[in-house]
Amino acid sequence: MSIKLDTVTYTYGVGSPFERTALHETSVEIHEGEFVGIIGHTGSGKSTFVQLLNGLIHPTKGVVTVDGTDISKKTKEVMAIRHKVGMVFQYPEYQLFEETIAKDIAFGPRNFGLSEDEIEERVREAMEFVGLDYDTYADRSPFRLSGGQMRRVAIAGVIAIHPKYLILDEPSAGLDPVGRREIFSEIQRWHKEKNITVILVSHNMEDISQMATRLLVLSHGNIVLDGEPLDIFSHRQQTLHDAGVSVPPVTEVLQYLQSKGFDISDRVHSVDEGVAAVYDCIRRMNHAH
Amino acid sequence: MLTDITLGQYFPGTSFLHKLDPRAKILGTLIFIVAIFFADSLASYGVVTAFVVLNFAISHLPIKLIAKSLKPLWIIIIFTMSIHVFSTPGEVLWQYGILHITQEGVYQGCLMTARLVYLIVFSSLLTYTTSPIVLTDGIEHLLNPFKRVGVPAHELAMMMTIALRFIPTLLEETDRIMKAQTARGANFTSGSLWQRGKNMIPLLVPLFVSAFRRAEDLATAMEARCYRGGEGRTRMNELAYTYRDAVAMTAVLVVTFILAAMRWFL
Amino acid sequence: MYSHTARRQQPVSTKSLCMTAVCMAVVFMMTFMPRIPIPFGYAHLGDAVIFLLILFLPRRQAGFAASIGSAFSDLLGGFPIWILPTLVIKWVMVEIVFRMAAIPAAGERPSVLSMRMLLAFSVSALWMVIAYAGAGALLYGSTGAGLLMTPGLIGEGVINVAAAMAVGAALQKAAECF
């Protein structure tokens, strides 16, 4: 079971003077249970790529299949796979519209024809998941929340659909470090506990290196790298640089130290691991003396 | 990017018409549109035709633009034509049952169709040769004299400028909102009338909310940049009449006068 | 430094000017892009938005947003000869809605889901149908052309009244939070 792109090309404004190919003959397969990070410079085609995955846009050429179902054409199947592939857009708080938070979160489940009991169950679960107390918040207006809380309501609205594949397009933009960490720890928990496949588009390399099990690097509409994030960050710096992206800040510090002659591993997921790596190196140096 | 919608019909160029002051162009277009209605004979239609063709020629616009501006109206054009052709009484040229074509009908139909085509083509010339931004500027200046009777000329122009500025942004926003709601299973295209109306809630509510948020931000940003209404404001690009505008206005007035004379005095 | 000797008070506050401007843009967008499928193609929702301006703007500003927003649609969409009729027709539409719904000068807005609003919207839509058909007859020089436009106009009127009623209550709730 997987989402599969087979030589997919996507062109905006076909036939107009503004014609622009955003994705070139791309083939890739995303397997169940993966946590895929997608990075790339602005305009590299990340948003185009993820919108193809749940049939919001249809390939100009090539085939997209979700669990074996072809969604390349506008057909009934596309509607059916939408509850399999959930999508959180950038600044999702701008899509809230209902009178109450609970009703807004219920919008997705209701569209997919669940019973009222199931819907309520889903809403409770989703709110709990993003850390909003049901009794306090369910009947409040979503427009009276802070930016970070609105973002969570919006994410809960997608999570309530129980997607098998969850796509997030820069879910943390504009949040402070605490807000960002909270949202990501929730997503990671969802990934682990429910074995949800997560596809995360981000400009923040730190988030990617902490969570992703696989990394796709896009550049000018092509996938230029595809592999294990730490491998890519430690061995493919030149390609990354050419694609207009950088390595996570910890990795950058460690690689700088490497270049100064320290024997340090740069394969770390987080700052804590980075500290351990440096500490380890210093101990070894001291022993050598 | 979405097609550059704020440019609308504008076809950039450097012709005489492109360089005309927008005030002269707007006034000239309005006057000539009225003048077209004066025409009632073959001869006066000849004058109108000559003037339209002349203007089109000096605008250096490609011919296919004429076809483009007429395309959405071809049903109406054919309909107008046939109504006149079939319903005008007179000397019968052809008859089938109750349907008959008269000579007067053909004549009337051709004139009416020509008038319609000229109206559309001539007014399109204005929008093909002037960008909406320049038009807005022209409108502000034309409205200025009416300030004394309470027309808020500056405010209107400012609103139009801001609206033009936000149209592409809001179009993108609409696209994004529609996609996001579609991903949550929203359906914008089916159901009863009432249901279809209700389907618009997930689109219109966020759109308005976002528009208001933007309006608030923008108002703050404008005040931070010392905006406080039109009084005492200067403009970077002041409009200035040139000899061109005088030539153009004279030409329009002369043609109008000729058409009026042909109708009422000849 | 340029000195700022006392200037007169702005006639419209900057915020209300910006509100009117973005409403104008929304009216334009919803008029310009037909979104609701009807038997003979797509209907636009511009008039629904115009009806709903009653929730956010004072009468005069609503008039500006409605008439100029729709005129933009004619201008950018390639129907410049319709600009003048549109300006007048949409202005009157707003007048009808505001007069019939009897909005108090300030303060509480009435609920959209009422007979009174329905009636106001419907009369306004009726005026739109008659006025556009009339203007069509005049501009295109034949009564037939006007008649030809009528079925489409009626369809559009009905859809827009329905959409305004359906969306109004939700929009009103959201607007309270601002």
Next chain:
Amino acid sequence: MSIPMIKLDHMSHAYQDEEGKTVYAVKDISLTIEPGEFVAVIGTNGSGKSTLAKHFNVLLTPTGGACEVCGLRTDDPDNVWDIRQEVGMVFQNPDNQIVAAVVEEDVAFGPENLGVPSEEIKQRVSDALKRVNMTIYAKHGPHLLSGGQKQRIAIAGILAMQSHCIVLDEPTAMLDPVGRREVMETIRQLNAEGITVIIITHFMEEAVQADRVVVVNQGEVKMDGAPRSVFSHVDELKAMGLDVPVAAEIAARLREKGIDLPGDIITKEELGEALCRLS
């Protein structure tokens, strides 16, 4: 001594919340910013940074204490326009602060409001665009620009008013890394030319580029000093929910583990040097 650019004297600002209770967004802040300084303000969401910044441009006036800009008190209505001309503001959302549908017209918006004659506006606009490196985009529609370019246009709009101080409220929050870099470079260059810069940011890489960092928490100034001294308080900052530069954090954690490192490391180069000295 010259007149300070901005001087806050026990300034407070209170809002009424939904239930009508008074909530202090800014509490008793005293702060002086001299002409030519480059100050970064950091703090979590809701800590009162934006409220503070809006006082510098008289978008808000203090509900307690006083705020002076260039020696002019902001609570005197006669000063409003002089102050706004002197202190420009750039906001978070690049889309919501551009007024006109053509770049150069937007840059001209400020000077037009000031009543500057047409010829001089043209001069100022072309200068301003040159200083932010956007001359070739003068005739473009703003919607065709990237986020970073839009923010540079907003900055040019302030330069065209010949302001001497720019306050930027999270100007990079909605930008991608490239846009962020562009904007920061522009700001640094303007500061080098003598313009006072006050930038609010959530990104520590940006804060370390300033000469001075002010940490705001729950409406109060908690720290104020050179980046080097502020970022050495790693644990305090983390407790407030803020990040610190990675090199500073690594150094602090190593110090905790008993490694003898100086307390003022904030860049990878300094970390590298300090580690070299160890061995």
